[in-house]
Amino acid sequence: MIKVAINGYGTIGKRVADAVAAQPDMEVIGVSKTSVSAEAYIAKERGYPLYIADLGKKPAFEKAGIEVAGDVEAMLKAADIVVDATPGGVGEKNRPIYEKLGKKAIFQGGEDHEVAGFSFNAHANYNEAENHQFARVVSCNSTGLVRIIHALDQAFGVARVRAVMVRRGADPDDVKRGPIDAIVLNPASIPSHHGPDVNTVLPHINIVTLAMIVPTTFMHMHSIQMDLKKETTREEVLKVFENHSRIGLVRKTMGIKSNAQLREYTQDLGRPRTDLWENGVFEESVSILDGKEFYCFQAIHQEADVVPENIDCIRALMGTVKDSQESIRMTNEALGLVAIG
Ligand SMILES: NC(=O)C1=CN([C@@H]2O[C@H](COP(=O)(O)OP(=O)(O)OC[C@H]3O[C@@H](n4cnc5c(N)ncnc54)[C@H](OP(=O)(O)O)[C@@H]3O)[C@@H](O)[C@H]2O)C=CC1
Ligand SMILES: O=C(OP(=O)(O)O)[C@H](O)COP(=O)(O)O
Structure with a gap:
């Protein structure tokens, strides 16, 4: 069993912990x-031993009836591998202790x-992870982009990508963030960080991204255009998505045309925390013009899509499962991830 520590038990960390606990070859230490x-x-x-960054705060935890197992260093010593899900920027400060x-x-x-010096996506570069000490699972938007770009690149070749990210303003529990009544260009300059981020995994892709944030809490929405190298049809593209275990299709017949309806659907499916781990590509939007121009809208659940990627990244770094498809299969099966559509 791979002993996994999760440093940072927040939005991402708590999901990764449950996903680790569900795997047959891992345990949360x-x-x-x-x-x-x-x-x-x-x-x-959940029965996860809780460690804290500063033992000086132990009395406050105990007063609240929460047992403290020790400090973060003690947790790390007991682990084979750590998933650092602390807030952005804290991971960099934690790196020296991992070293x-x-x-x-x-x-x-x-x-x-x-x-990390190495950025990861299970479908795109699983086999490059072995022998690295560190890896970085690219952000939620970048993960969603890498999945769809890599799938179409494998099938038809991708000459260039232009994409607009309409990003959720805050996570549902994040009461201090906005915007409440604005569409904020984030950033106003072009490109946004997502294109260069995709290039950390797929360096050969010509991509430019634009991004803004809007007053929603559940899911980002992408508007994507790609020029393909080989002529194809809408039907062939849909087949590629149907055969991809982390690309789901929001079928036209479902009548879903928004993040809100998609959330209701994942909730009704009984997904834990309503999580949509896969890309949600809107079937109706999938279009091929002039044989090579691809268009679509896809929804990306920011809290969820990186979770299975973290699980595969654990196996890839540990070198315990050599075949990416086998790891992806194991992860999906343990999570109950059967792509929608
Ligand atoms: N939320 C999202 O939509 C996504 C986030 N990410 C990335 O994932 C990472 C985590 O984000 P997110 O889960 O949203 O963050 P959260 O703020 O929800 O959670 C961070 C967690 O880290 C804990 N923490 C803070 N400082 C330390 C420390 N020094 N040592 C140990 N634990 C610490 C916090 O504990 P406490 O509250 O007790 O301080 C909290 O439990 C970031 O890099 C983010 O960019 C990636 C994809 C999507
Ligand atoms: O990784 C994310 O977004 P990103 O892909 O736009 O960087 C998450 O939604 C967290 O973004 P945040 O920095 O707005 O909290």
Whole structure:
């Protein structure tokens, strides 16, 4: 069993912890936080040993009825590998301790590529991970882009990508963030960081991205155009998506035309935390013009799509499963991830 520590038990960390616990070849040896809050009670409820960054805060946790197993360093020592899901920028500060203890670590998209020196996506570059000590799972938007670009690149070749990201303003629990009544260009300059981020995994792709944020909390929406190298048809493209285990199709007949309806659907499916782990490509939007111009809209659930990627990244870095498709299959089966559509 691979012993996994999750440093940072927040939006991403709590999902990764549950995903690790569901795998047949992994166990959660601890999760960490800095302060007493609702998520500390969830860790207790799930039976995950809770470690804290500053042992000086132990009395506050104990007063709240939450047992503290030790400090973060103790957690790291007990682990084979750590998933660092601390807020963006903190991972970089944590890197020296992983180096000191000689632990493998996975960083998230809030860190720069250079923090790990290797950026990861299970379908695109699983086999390049072995022998690395560090990897970074690219951000939620970049993960969604890499999946669809790589799939079409494998099938038809991709000459160039132009994409617009309409990004959710905040996660559902993030009461301090906005916007409440605005469409904010984020950034106003072009390109947004997503294109260069895609290039950390797929360096040969010609891509330009634009991004803005809007007052929603559930899912980003992408408007994507790609020029393909080989002529194809809409039907052939849909087949590629149907055969991809992390690209789902929001069928026309479902009548879903928004993130809100898609959320209702994942909730009704009984997905944990309503998570949409796969890309949600809107079938009706999938278009091929002049044989080579591809268009679509896709929804990306920001809290969820990186979760299975973190699980595959654990196996890829540990070198325990050599075949990417086998790891992806194991992860999906343990999560109950059967792509929608
Ligand atoms: N949320 C999203 O939509 C996505 C986020 N990401 C990336 O994932 C990473 C994590 O983001 P997210 O989960 O949203 O962040 P959250 O703020 O939800 O969670 C961060 C967690 O880290 C804990 N923490 C903070 N500092 C430390 C520390 N020094 N040592 C140990 N634990 C610490 C916090 O505990 P406490 O609250 O007690 O301080 C909290 O549990 C970021 O890089 C982000 O960019 C990637 C894809 C999507
Ligand atoms: O990784 C994400 O977005 P990104 O792909 O736009 O960087 C997550 O939605 C977190 O983004 P945030 O920095 O707006 O919290």
